[in-house]
Amino acid sequence: MHKVAIIMGSKNDERIAKKAIEVLDDAGVSWELRVLSAHRQPEELREYVKNSDADVFITIAGLSAALPGVVASLTEKPVIGVPVSAKLGGLDALLSIVQMPSGVPVACVGIDNGANAAHLALRVLRAGSRRP
Structure with a gap:
């Protein structure tokens, strides 16, 4: 079982995924x-x-x-979005991720900040493990 699923829209996003993977590996959390x-x-x-x-x-x-x-529309599980600086300095992606409609929540971290996405995922996992 993988605790965290990392999905990239393109192979070009691998440099950002590597930042998240490094944080998850350091914490001993499994990922895919x-x-x-x-x-x-x-x-x-x-x-x-x-x-x-x-x-x-x-x-x-x-x-x-x-x-x-x-992804958020397909699951009730937490979804963290990482905007990529592909065009417009990443502002187009950032605004797209943070402006989700009611009922389809997506947490958003800074542009190209895969490491912070992983840190947030770790906090979500820790919070979930404290449930009664």
Whole structure:
């Protein structure tokens, strides 16, 4: 069982995923990394999210950054979005991630900040382990 699922919208986002992986490895938390585009692979993404046993999803996406919102629409589990500085300095992705509609929450960290996404995932996991 992987505690954290990291989904990148593109292989180009690997440098950001590596930052998250380093933090998770240092904490001894298991993870799984996938490249699944919300636009190019919607059915594969849906299947992966629906069948994942991860407790938290970290989603890394640039441009329109649809990936975090799509993942959040498919699960009740926490979703953390990492905007990528692909265009417009990452502001397009940042705004896309933070402006989710009511009922489809996505936590958002800073642009290209995969490490902070992992730190947030660790806090979510710790909070969940304290439940009665």
